[in-house]
Amino acid sequence: MKLHKLVFILFLSVFALSASAQTANELKRKKEAIQREIEQLQKNLTKTTSGKKLTLQQINVINAQIRLRQDKIGTINSEIKNLDNQISQNTNTVHTLQGQLGDLKKEYAGMIRFAQRNRNSYDKMMFIFAAKDFNQAYKRIKYLQQFSQYRKKQAGYIENTQQDLNGKIRVLDRTLKEKSDLLKEQERERERLGKDKSQQSAVLNNLSKQERTFKQDIASKKKQQAQIDRAIRAAIQRAIDEARRKAAEEARIAAAKRAAEEKAAAEKARLENKPAPSVTKAPVVKEKTTSEVLTATPESARLSAGFESNRGRLPWPVATGSITETFGRHMVDQAPYTNDGVDITTSSGATVRAVFAGRVLAVQYIQGRGVVIIIHGEYITVYQNLRNVSVSTGSTVDTKQAIGIVANTGDDAILKFQIRRGQATLNPEAWISK
Incomplete structure (x- = not known):
């Protein structure tokens, strides 16, 4: 039962550590991606600040760099929490293994003492011949054989448990070092964030010195963007209007076809001296929404669904x-x-x-x-x-x-x-x- 308990605990530990390793790898990739973005922005910022003119893009780059730096610090915090969980799990596993190892050693010591009391062949033979009948003597022989095998197994269990314990202690030491390195990295990032914010303040202070030029730059960009936005909205509206026109034309053709069919049926009934068929009232066609218009065809509906998914x-x-x-x-x-x-x-x-x-x-x-x-x-x-x-x-x-x-x-x-x-x-x- 103790062996089963030990195996179960080790299985849970391995499963938990595997999940933690996956999370740690994801956090590491995210942190590296953020760092690449920060480095690229820093290159752009170094290039733009070489000029004397303050630009809106320069301010945006600094703000983006601060935002990314904060994201990186948040990612490091998540990495530290993940390592704390691993440290807790490894510590619990070490304590469990130490307890199991102690129990195994106690059991093994008892077997050694028993073996010492029955260490020579004469004692073993006397133990067998002291049986009251042949059946009991046979069982005593089997007992001595099984006892010897079990003692060897216990020695193997002790050795394996000791190896597992040493391995977990090494992992625990490595994890503690990783946490120490992350705490140092976190502190460096906080210092860099402080420098970024100082740079942001300096840029904003310089804004007043170049206020007129900066305002002209913003006004020009706003005017350009407003013109582009109008053109974009107009192009989209033309597409919507065209789709709506096609839908209306299809509805008109369908209505004309239905009217022609009803007229032909009425003429046929007149020639055959039969009562004219009842005329179905044309259904009231509601104006389609923009969404319905743009997804009217199977292809457009499929594209829309794929985009959304x-x-x-x-x-x-x-x-x-x-x-x-x-x-x-x-x-x-x-x-x-x-x-x-x-x-x-x-x-x-x-x-x-x-x-x-x-x-x-x-x-x-x-x-x-x-x-x-x-x-x-x-x-x-x-x-x-x-x-x-x-x-x-x-x-x-x-x-x-x-x-x-x-x-x-x-x-x-x-x-x-x-x-x-x-x-x-x-x-x-x-x-x-x-």
């Missing part, structure tokens, strides 16, 4: 990059503005790719920069600020297919990316892979 798992529109401006409302120098998508800072000359299969709804060039709009049923993705475009209106694209090259905005390559459901804007961070 991949929420949180869509690939990024660029292979590497960091979100330096998030979705929604922002305040810059007391002036509010809304970002209908996210700004992704990536490497110069990065390839832009479709996040899902679909059809190119429109390709436009506004102020020398390309905008690609792709429709996926009722969902629409927008890729803005392209240096050149490699697809055309009406063409079909596959997931991760290249559609163009991102353009540089100042010193940085920035892709503005949107996801819409009809005309409604959605937060891309909820849709693309983490």
